Amino acid sequence: MNDLRLPTSDFRPVYDITKFTMLDYPDELACIIWFSGCNMRCPYCYNPAIVSGKGYQSEADVFEFLESRRMKLDGVVLSGGEATLYPQLIEFCRKVKAMGFLIKLDTNGSKPKVIEQLLNENLIDYAAMDFKATKEKYEAVSKLKNGFDNFCESFDLLNSSNIKFEIRTTIHADLLNEADINEMATFLKEKGYQGTFYLQHFLETETNIGDLKNSELHFDTDKLTKEIPIELRNF
Numbered sequence: 116m117n118d119l120r121l122p123t124s125d126f127r128p129v130y131d132i133t134k135f136t137m138l139d140y141p142d143e144l145a146c147i148i149w150f151s152g153c154n155m156r157c158p159y160c161y162n163p164a165i166v167s168g169k170g171y172q173s174e175a176d177v178f179e180f181l182e183s184r185r186m187k188l189d190g191v192v193l194s195g196g197e198a199t200l201y202p203q204l205i206e207f208c209r210k211v212k213a214m215g216f217l218i219k220l221d222t223n224g225s226k227p228k229v230i231e232q233l234l235n236e237n238l239i240d241y242a243a244m245d246f247k248a249t250k251e252k253y254e255a256v257s258k259l260k261n262g263f264d265n266f267c268e269s270f271d272l273l274n275s276s277n278i279k280f281e282i283r284t285t286i287h288a289d290l291l292n293e294a295d296i297n298e299m300a301t302f303l304k305e306k307g308y309q310g311t312f313y314l315q316h317f318l319e320t321e322t323n324i325g326d327l328k329n330s331e332l333h334f335d336t337d338k339l340t341k342e343i344p345i346e347l348r349n350f
């Protein structure tokens with residue numbers, strides 16, 4: 116059977132482009148390229164249309180846009196969906212870097228080999244990676260089988276690189292409790308993670324994949340460990 120994601124001249128890997136953001140690439144003016152398709156199905160995800168894999172913009176569309184933003188934007192955020200699933204991502208990033216843009220990768224960490232190649236070729240300048248859950252709960256939260264080992268491999272690659280790197284976790288009290296977060300913080304500390312552990316609160320929308328509602332349970336941030344810096348977003 117043909118791989119529907121094999122690139123052709125009219126292949127459309129990108130769901131959408133956010134033309135300008137001051138929030139998604141720290142200290143830089145950037146755009147966001149939303150790659151379609153994801154190998155996870157986190158119940159709190161509010162982008163089912165992107166996750167399902169249908170794209171609307173080709174590489175040619177993206178580069179036409181980027182050409183118009185040379186010298187106006189500093190960086191390009193690769194988001195999704197999961198950008199590392201795009202088979203031509205390395206070549207795509209080579210072209211973006213050749214245009215003079217910084218690149219930030221937002222990733223779920225499931226494709227360490229892609230991350231390794233991006234690092235080896237100095238194709239990314241910043242990475243924000245999801246830490247979905249403890250090893251025991253990783254599959255229940257991400258709906259991806261055997262994903263934890265790949266997350267660990269991606270973590271080790273990014274943590275030992277010299278690029279800016281942050282770890283973040285979405286909190287829904289039905290999925291992760293305070294003890295889980297403290298276990299994850301200990302994991303990060305033992306791995307020598309020097310950054311901040313960002314916790315972002317679940318956002319209830321009409322489109323959450325798991326039809327997830329706000330939890331009846333209380334997530335008590337006073338019970339969180341202080342062994343590494345933890346910063347709360349949207350709590």
Ligand code: SF4
Pocket residue numbers: 153154155156157159160161162166195196197223
């Ligand atoms: S929240 Fe989960 S399902 Fe949604 S894009 Fe991110 S990794 Fe994929």
